[in-house]
Amino acid sequence: MKVTVSSYNHKWPMLFEEEAEKIRSIFKDELIDIHHIGSTSVPGLQAKPIIDMMPVLKEIAEADRLAGEMEKLGYEALGKYGLPGRRYFRKGKEKRTHHVHMYDLSGQDEIDRHVAVRDYLMSHPEEALRYGNLKQQLAESYPRDIEAYMNGKDQFVKNLERKAMKWRE
Known part of the structure; x- marks a missing residue:
């Protein structure tokens, strides 16, 4: 897969919302929240043009139970994909469009880390x-x-995560 970094695209928030609505329709009341994370969530930031999403579920088992519904939307279900407590889905095969990192509240540290980095970069444009x-x-x-x-x-990312978590306190 070719590594491509693009200038910020003002359509990324809309592409997140469109896909978030589809995910909401699958998980309904099992969904607590859904966050736009990663570089495409930070206005002005160059990024690989892949929308990173982080749905937070009441129970992570729902991600397994409803994986077939995600596959109907074009996602590939990859299970934990190396991170305990997460369920990972990607869409687009060779031309990736979305990555979905699902957690339940037992993954609060991961949720906090992703949101802190996003918010830190939004508040520190020189760092972005x-x-x-x-x-x-x-x-x-x-x-x-x-x-x-x-x-x-x-x-750089590890240092960024440390700064973001400290800033968030």
């Missing part, structure tokens, strides 16, 4: 600019190596 520039440089350096791209931003 640095992050966007790093991502653009990495995408240009590693256009066909998603692993190298991810590794290249790993330390």
Whole structure:
């Protein structure tokens, strides 16, 4: 998969809302909240053009029970995908459009971390600019190596998460 980082697209919030409505129609009363997370949730931030979503369920077992409904929307159900307590779905095969990271309240630390980073970047545009520039440089350096791209931003993201959680306190 080619690593592409795009300028901010003002359609991303609308694309999130459209998909969130579909997910709400599946999970109904089992859904506590649904957050737009990741770089596409931060106005002005360069990002891989994939909408990251984080539905919060009353019980994570509902994600397993209703995985077939998500598949009808074009999602691939990948289970925990390396993170205990999460259920991960992705849409778009080779041309990804959405990633869905589902948690229940037992995953509150993960929920808080994602929301804190989003809110921190929204409140610190200079940090968002640095992050966007790093991502653009990495995408240009590693256009066909998603692993190298991810590794290249790993330390920056870890520092960003620490700052965001401290800022949130």
